[in-house]
Amino acid sequence: MFCLILKKRVLVLSIVGLLLAVGILAGVLAVKSVYSPKPTYTIVIDAGHGGEDGGAVGKTTNVKESYLNLQYALCLQKMCSDFGINVVMTRSDMNGLYSNAAKNKKKSEMKKREEIIKKANADMVISIHMNSFPLRSSKGAQVFYGKGNKSGQFLAESVTSMLSQNMDNARESAKVGDYYILNCTKKPAILVECGFLSNPEEEKLLQSEEYIHSMCYSIMCGILMYYEV
Ligand SMILES: [Zn+2]
Structure with missing residues (x-):
């Protein structure tokens, strides 16, 4: 019992x-x-130039812009992926995006970048470049957005404010830039000129691990700020 x-x-x-x-x-x-959980955004990270088109070249070290753009793009890709953002790269190696048969390779590669952005149904586009100017004293990191693209302007301002907080050489304001990559989409799109390869000091700085990391971290913080994450 x-x-x-x-x-x-x-x-x-x-x-x-x-x-x-x-x-x-x-x-x-x-x-x-x-x-x-936060919604998953898809961003396209675009490493400028590639293949035969090396972009600007550093006078002291002969480093190619296309190589540096890729290093920054890969670093940013890792940071964003680790944060749960879906990343599509326009290129992940040193090859050009143009068709070898194309008469106008520049036009062919820009069309390819546009195609990748459209196919990815990107929520945002971040294009990475290194600046160059005949006046060797020109320096600083700066963010550009397409004319009339309000969301692009807002993103450019978010990234600029994070760059200003973290980098000594950040330019104070974002600027309108007439670039194909910015004009080919209505989504928020920015082009980040990480510094001047034509400036001997920045040529060295642009190749340092610490600078690459700080720059990419600032860009990512700007992206998260845009999304209010
Ligand atoms: Zn460039």
């Missing part, structure tokens, strides 16, 4: 335990639905 009562008690306790577990699980799920 005692054994039967004990068994009943165990059964009652088991049911109470099960109900409690279900209750806790329901509570956890309810909390999760309130704090739903």
